[in-house]
Amino acid sequence: MMARVFAYPRLSVFVLIVWLTLNQSISPGQIIIGTALGLFAAVTLSALQQPGLRAGNPVAILRLVGFVGLEIVRSNIAVARIVLRPRAERRSGFLTIKLEIDDPYALTVLACILTATPGSLWVNYDPRTGLLLLHVLDLIDEAEWASIVAGYEARLKEIFR
Template identity: 30%
Template structure:
């Protein structure tokens, strides 16, 4: 069993302090000190279980991920707007996308990012294979099923580079490379 002072970590303390300050919406010495005390107390009294995976935050890769997401968001919003305003008929369908990583967190993040893009929606997550099934608005307008698979795999790769774990980042549980 870990000693009490080893249960608290600086990143978690800072995160809990930020939440505390957002709740009180003021920055006074009393609020800051009480927030630190509460943050440390929560970690000591209610410790989180260790996952065994060390996630790494890579700022430049996160900026790249954010930029690509923003570009995809604007382009898809424009495409969906044109479809709605023109009233033209489009071919919709479900595209099966095998993923490189079987990590449930990676699948969840890729699914969340993909569903936030207009015109795409995750309809099934298969953690056994691992794969995502996506409902796509205007498959032909997005370059076809294979192009959609490549785009989702590129998103997965950028996500794994941005917030992947130190071991296995860029590789799946089956030992395949991410490039």
């Protein structure tokens, strides 16, 4: 327990300093409250700590970055066409995709990628079933979106083994 309390001493001191600055007082009561808040912050952060990141294969990381960059450019163009041609028929909707990855870091990266890509939004993930709920602005072909997500998954598997 003591290791968790003092796991982040700089954070605890920073919280204390911010507390004293916000209250514009260095009275003993404010110091005690600030110290308690700082220690609470350290314990909370220790409890939230995930196991260390084990990302590897820098070539796979570069391939993923390139693939994501191309997809973002392609999606920006597609969304611009939709916005500039408002009369064009489009069908937005939700799509459920079964994911194979279960690493929390890989899922986080996948969520960031899908949310950063214009026209798609990570809505929900059920870790028990491995199902991802994705919202797509222009849902023409569900199989195409499933293959895009599978492409991201394959690259993430190479990185997070």
